[in-house]
Amino acid sequence: MRTLYILYKKELKHFLTTPFGWIVLAFIMLLQGFSLTSVLEQYEKAPVQVNLLFSTLSTPIFWFYFIFIFPLITMKQFAEEERSGTLESLMTAPVTTWQVVFSKYLSSYTFYLVLWLPILLHLQIFSWVTGTPAPVVNAEIFGAFGILMLIGSFFIAVGILASALTSSQIIAAIITFGALVFLIFMGLIPSIAGDSFQGAVLFHYISVHEHLSYFSRGLVDLRPIVFYLSMATFTLLLTHHIVDYRRWKH
Template sequence: MRLLFIMLRKELKGYFFNLFGWVVFAFVTAMQGAALSTAMKGFRDAPSQDSLVYSVFNTTLFWFWFLFIFPLITMRLFAEEERSGTLEGLLTAPVRTWQVVLSKYGAAMTFYTLLWIPGYLQFRMYEWVTDIPPAYAPGAMLGAYSIILLMGAAFTAVGCLASALTSSQIIAGLLTIGMLVIQFFLGYVTNIWGEDFRAAGLFHYISSQEHLHYFTRGLLDTRPVVFYLSSAVFVLFITYQVIDYRRWRR
């Protein structure tokens, strides 16, 4: 475990001692602020029955920048090391393959989690600045950040797999966004084809839009928890197999 934490710390330094990591951090913070400002402007222009949390996260703008987070934070994980030749040295070192995979995934997930702290503080500033009760319930806030972390666990794993499949960061990024966009549009299958086919329940089960819709209303459900965590474990297992194959091939 000590070796795993050493590798995890090394990977985290790659985010915070690199200008690109801070650019991603600034981009996400700016988009969170823009989403909150747009939602508050909508509240000012017209009354709404939805909470502020729901209005911030259930927009097309949110999904546009949210899905692009994952290729940005994962495309360098394995692809850059493969391109520069350092992955070969890492795989021949006295470390386990699962330690390599988990250290990179853990660093990406830690960085992803930290990206949401400014957004949370922006919500709290609503109370501190206006000195009036917040326009959302605590359950909605808990649900929103719970589902964001759950989706992040699975989507970050997808990015790790994409980065492990190629030595090009650009291709890794395109593979990641491609797979996530496909998963996103699968959530609209029932809107297009209706509910009159046997697999309709399956598409509801994997619909990230529906998960976000319910969780931001404070309606917590264990099924998305099982779906995203099991998806993350499965994709990381495939990533492990890909990296392990490279290791023994060498």
């Protein structure tokens, strides 16, 4: 555990002590503000039935930065070290493959969670400016953050896997982006084709949009929890085997 903690701390420093991490945080915080502002403008024009958080997590601005978060924070993890040659040195050190993979995954996942903290600040600013509490309840806040954590656990694993497949950051980012767009699109198929075909239940099961809708209303469904955690575990297992193969190959 001590070795894992040391590796995790080292990887996390790359996000929190370099300009890259702070630029990404500032960029995401800005877009989250724009997303909330656009929703409040819609509320001003006409009454909206869905709650504030789900509306914020459904805007085109949200989907734009949400999809790009994962390639940004995972593309360097293995690809950069492979390109620079430091990965080979790390693999010959007295550490296990699991410790290397999991430290990179946990550091990326921790930084991903940090990126969502500004939403709480935005809700507080709303209260300060208007003098009234933001129109959300605790169950909706916990549900929204819970599903974002679950989705991130799988999507970060996909990015780590893509980074382990290549020595090019750009290729790793493209693979991650393409895989996530494909996954999100698969969940939209019932909305496009209807529910009359066989297999529609499966597409509902993996629908990111439906999961966001359900959890952001303060409702909890065990099926998405099982789906994201099992897929994250499976993807990390694949990453472990790939990195382990490269380790012993060298």
